[in-house]
Amino acid sequence: MPLNDGNEPEIRAVVLDKDDCFAIPKETVIYKPYYDKFQALRAAYPGSRLLIVSNSAGTRDDIGGQEADLLERATGVKVFRHKTKKPGCGAQVFEFLRNESGNEVTRPSQIAVIGDRLSTDIMMANMSGFWGLWIKDGVVPEKSFVRLFYSWENVGVSDI
Numbered sequence: 001m002p003l004n005d006g007n008e009p010e011i012r013a014v015v016l017d018k019d020d021c022f023a024i025p026k027e028t029v030i031y032k033p034y035y036d037k038f039q040a041l042r043a044a045y046p047g048s049r050l051l052i053v054s055n056s057a058g059t060r061d062d063i064g065g066q067e068a069d070l071l072e073r074a075t076g077v078k079v080f081r082h083k084t085k086k087p088g089c090g091a092q093v094f095e096f097l098r099n100e101s102g103n104e105v106t107r108p109s110q111i112a113v114i115g116d117r118l119s120t121d122i123m124m125a126n127m128s129g130f131w132g133l134w135i136k137d138g139v140v141p142e143k144s145f146v147r148l149f150y151s152w153e154n155v156g157v158s159d160i
């Protein structure tokens with residue numbers, strides 16, 4: 001997080017994590033209960049002012065960028081293609097957002113990262129001079145009822 005210089009933060013671009021932030025891991029659609037908030041965020045940060053930076057979609061693990069393509073179609077938001085995963089891609093993210101015309105990003109402190117992982121999303125923010133907004137519980141929190149139910153269901157199916 002940038003040191004407080006006494007001024008209000010001026011966020012000109014937002015970096016959004018995918019898994020457990022606005023989508024269920026391995027899915028490429030917006031988690032339904034978050035749909036309206038997602039659209040409000042898009043309206044507040046239109047075009048390339050909003051960028052999805054995932055450690056699954058758009059990485060080398062995403063063969064041919066298929067997951068990134070699907071995600072872009074489902075969200076209308078650009079998915080960052082990167083070889084180095086978070087937290088190591090802060091400099092590339094900054095360069096990308098700085099070079100997009102219309103963003104008016106000139107300093108890292110004009111970027112906010114929203115994510116649920118301290119060791120990737122928030123670490124990248126801290127290493128890069130971005131603001132970090134930590135989503136503590138994500139879409140499907142660990143050991144939540146939903147995840148336990150899926151685990152139980154999967155065990156049940158494979159045991160038949």
Ligand SMILES: [Mg+2]
Pocket residue numbers: 017018019020021115116117
């Ligand atoms: Mg995540």
